[in-house]
Amino acid sequence: MTYVFYYVEAHLACIFLMAFLLFKIRKGVNKQLSQIYLGNLIIVLIAYCFAEIFWALVDGGYLGSSKTLLYLSNVFTYLLINVAAYIWYILSEIMQKEKYIESDLTRVFISVPVWISALLCVTAYRTGLVYYLDENGNLTGGKLYLILIIVPFGYLLAASIKALSRAFSKDRYAERYIYFMIGIFPITPILLGILQAMYWRVPFICYGSLAAVLYVYITYMDNLVSIDPLTQINNKNQMYKYLVQKMRNQNPGLSLFMLIIDIDRFKSINDTYGYSEGDKILVRVANAVKDACQGPRSRFFISRYGGDEFVVVAEMAYRAEASWLADQIKNNVKKIPELTGCAYDLSVSVGIAQYDYEAPISIQSFIARADSDLYKQRKLNN
Template sequence: MPVVGGFKALGYVFYYVEAHIACIFLLTILLYKIAKGVNKQLSQVYLGDVIFVLMLYFLAEIFWALVDGGVITSNKPLLYLSNIFTYMLLSVASYIWFVLSETLQQDTIVEKFVNRVLLSIPVWISGALCLTAYKTGLVFYVDENNKLVGGKLYLILIVVPFGYMIAASIKAFVRAFNRDRYTDRSIYFMIGVFPITPILLGALQARYWRVPLLCYGAVAAVLYVYITSTDNLISLDPLTQINNKNQMYKYLAQKMRSEEPGLSLFLLMVDIDKLKNINDTFGHLEGDRALVRVANAIKDTCQGPRSRFFLSRYGGDEFVIIAEMSYRAEATWLADQIKHNVQRLSETFGTAYDISVSVGIAQYDYQAPISLQAFIARADSDLYKQKKAGVY
């Protein structure tokens, strides 16, 4: 990112341009993998947008270096233009990252177009100041020696992009430490850590402004996000977008090794009643819709400011909830709430069939430990008793 002041030194241009071309090449590979991937979630779309804008930003940095180094004849209009592109694109990339971070954390504030527009206001203000800098000189201007100098409001150009990243980071860390959600923590920490490298290397580049540090920091951060997001996708069931069986095994094994004071460990096995009839009568596509709706109903039931639940899809029509509660009565109440919320789906979605579930409950005894498979088998056995007794 260009910083005001300094002198021209043609020797650095080659290395500066080379570094940004290398970063563009790496980002092109990531963008290609995202575009060709089977995952078309909104978060992946936003990540692709961040990468694309960063590539444009790196091109703008190359243009700036060519102007600053005298490869392209330097004059006032070109000096203004090269800096306008870099500052505006960096702000846009940071704004999209903020929207992406909120999407990854399932914050509904960014779902509405109006809210996204309101959140983008700092970008518009920063852009307007850049575009009018030639006339006003408020954020930067070219002095009589044809040198770029910071204006009275130059700090805004720094605060806006890094402000978005820092805000996203703070929100993510707060959520990571305040929410008792095992699988979400990797996402929260990823979002929290993301700005560290770009900000640190960006600060160094502000001091040594002809050394291409920020581009490496940005690429490293984006690569970290891509790898973490991919790992997270591997841990999710592709249909219902909740944890898969492997993640459930990891979490359950961890909980069976460490007892929480004052809490008992419960495993609830949820099975959709007569899902085969839905598939046979209405088709497997409708059966998939029923699975997703039941998963969402269970997820909604398990939400809460003090919830200690881990939800996963266990098999074709089975779900597992791992819960830490004080009493078995709480687990029974949770099972009843799940049944009630699932039964309301027919009314909510106007389906031509009724949906119900059966729930089996098992409580883990830390004084008489058993294997993970045996613990699951206890819940499965209780589920079978519920079905046989016709308790829906």
């Protein structure tokens, strides 16, 4: 069968490109959980490509045409598709910063459909529930064949629907790029999967998988560029992008505020306890700021501005709300020594500026206003 050569060639090309991506990911210094799962996803897809090569060689008669080989060639492909879809769902939840997914028990529970599919595939040789060989020796879908389709599509669609609902939320502008990526990721694999079901000797799925993984990798790398590696909050560049969008478009009934947070006597703590302790302080203060900005109607963008300074861009109705938020941040930071056992007191100064849409100014001028108020607050604290 002449198609076998081209089928194998296409999958070998995809294996090579995905192996290169895997090398780049594993070579990275900053090993986050999302990075680990992205690597795992690529490993499973590489294994799937090898399984497809095995299937093509069996289907083309190059490895024989026994019933056992025919079943095995399909078991591997179906199993790996299900596992890949499951890993993608876990990865999408991690990228959306869902804490529940970090539990081992939760991940096991979510994997139950994969185990059910695996059991049906492995026992199909005897039961024929998901597929069987007809009298002509052709593989035919059984009574429960639909399960093999529903499980992977279910994982993909569940992740997609959840992410897209967040992408269109006004309160989640900062993460919108990631949410859109997760939301549209399944489109290519699903469409090309349907095409391969219609023309099953054309390697549509391997191309779709490669395109989707490349898209995720590029988006993931872009996201890393916008995240401060120490505190895992937005960096200054991402803050500028956010401010440009917000300063052009006012939400009705809301004003735009900027809070600049500076850690008091940070240099002396660094000099006394070392830079390692200083890094811990920065992470703890970042978490304290994030905790203060939680809420069902939160409209806060949090970023590290540089050194020991953080910025919160907030949409609020009144300046009093911004002052209240500043007090919440201060109180959260003051509690850090008690919660962590630090041998020193910890406090922050907070400067506040309100943007006037009727008299627009530059981003630098807006920041300067908040910085000027920060200077006044710092003098009061000393």
